[in-house]
Amino acid sequence: MPRDTSSSTNQSSLYPESFILVGIPGMEAYQPWLAIPFGLMYCLALLGNLSLLLFIGTQHRLHQQPMFLFLAMLAAADLALSSSTVPKTLSVLLAFSKEISFPACLAQMFCTHVSFIAESTILLAMAVDRYVAICDPLRYTAVLTQAAIAKIGLAALARSVCVVTPNLFLLRRLPYCGRRVMPHSYCEHMGIARMACADIAANIWYGFVTTLLSPVLDLVLIAVSYSLILRAVFRLPSKEARLKALGTCGSHLCVILLFYTPALFSFFAHRFGRGLPQHALILLANAYQLLPPMLNPIVYAAKTKAIRERLVHTLMPTRKMC
Numbered sequence: 001m002p003r004d005t006s007s008s009t010n011q012s013s014l015y016p017e018s019f020i021l022v023g024i025p026g027m028e029a030y031q032p033w034l035a036i037p038f039g040l041m042y043c044l045a046l047l048g049n050l051s052l053l054l055f056i057g058t059q060h061r062l063h064q065q066p067m068f069l070f071l072a073m074l075a076a077a078d079l080a081l082s083s084s085t086v087p088k089t090l091s092v093l094l095a096f097s098k099e100i101s102f103p104a105c106l107a108q109m110f111c112t113h114v115s116f117i118a119e120s121t122i123l124l125a126m127a128v129d130r131y132v133a134i135c136d137p138l139r140y141t142a143v144l145t146q147a148a149i150a151k152i153g154l155a156a157l158a159r160s161v162c163v164v165t166p167n168l169f170l171l172r173r174l175p176y177c178g179r180r181v182m183p184h185s186y187c188e189h190m191g192i193a194r195m196a197c198a199d200i201a202a203n204i205w206y207g208f209v210t211t212l213l214s215p216v217l218d219l220v221l222i223a224v225s226y227s228l229i230l231r232a233v234f235r236l237p238s239k240e241a242r243l244k245a246l247g248t249c250g251s252h253l254c255v256i257l258l259f260y261t262p263a264l265f266s267f268f269a270h271r272f273g274r275g276l277p278q279h280a281l282i283l284l285a286n287a288y289q290l291l292p293p294m295l296n297p298i299v300y301a302a303k304t305k306a307i308r309e310r311l312v313h314t315l316m317p318t319r320k321m322c
Helices: 006-012 027-058 062-065 066-083 086-093 102-135 137-143 146-172 188-191 202-233 237-274 276-305 304-316
Strands: 018-021 099-101
Touching: 006 237, 018 102, 027 066, 027 086, 027 276, 062 066, 066 086, 066 146, 066 276, 086 276, 099 102, 099 304, 102 137, 102 146, 102 188, 102 202, 102 237, 102 276, 146 188, 146 202, 188 202, 202 237, 237 276, 276 304
Parallel strands: none
Antiparallel strands: 018 099
16 A cells, blocks of 8 residues: 555644744845954854863862852853854854754754753853852851752752753744744744744743743842841841852842843843844844853952963963073
8 A cells, every 4th residue: 555645744844944044134234244343242252161171171070169160050051041042143244054954953952942942051050059059158168069069950950851841842843834934043943933933922931930030040049148248148247248148149240230231231131122123133133142151260260369360471471481
């Protein structure tokens, strides 16, 4: 009997073989110029985070300090977050290649969201690290051992994969009716879902719920952690002790603001900012892919004594006297 291929044909025709990424709608004439700052920011992100990983990896004494292990995880997440989208975005802006296959589009979406949620989880773990260091310093090394930190890193990755994986099935079930031109510079969940010619309520609600239960929940727990930290700090007897304790949290607070502000603003603007121009939404989406990975190493280099001293020693080595 001849093989019935109608079901497989219908299934394969639900989604296109590839999408065409427009880039930034309404700013096509300026896209080659926008690629210049985007490329420079990406190069700074690569240089900063790779340098941070190299520095922590070669300084074995830092492996005993939980803060630096978390910092290495943060640098790895930043590299994954920016590298999952920016190279393709630059290719689109420079008109080298605007086409991306459907499986590659899903893979890019998966890597982007996994690295984002993993970074949010790491920032929460760093807040807990600061809480234990300030509020229970005698148990700090006993609680945050290398084994415990490794488990936290694996839990951050597992949590991210579990949260993002259903998006793949939600997107694959949708029919796209031959639509191929995507008004975006890279593939993300709602950008792909809006290409469908069917009801995407499930995608909208799942994206909304996972945002509330991952980055927003993390931010709330970070706020709770810092409220407890501040209560403990203001109970310290001397002003010097209070300033020293707050100084250990300064870089982490800066990184939290850099990470959550553009990301959450972009998320809620995409869902509720119907009056905003589309190019503004796309620029916001690119901002949270580039700004935190570029600025996080700079913040920690400026605020962390060990990194700052190493940087000064590298840039201005001491000269031996004749």
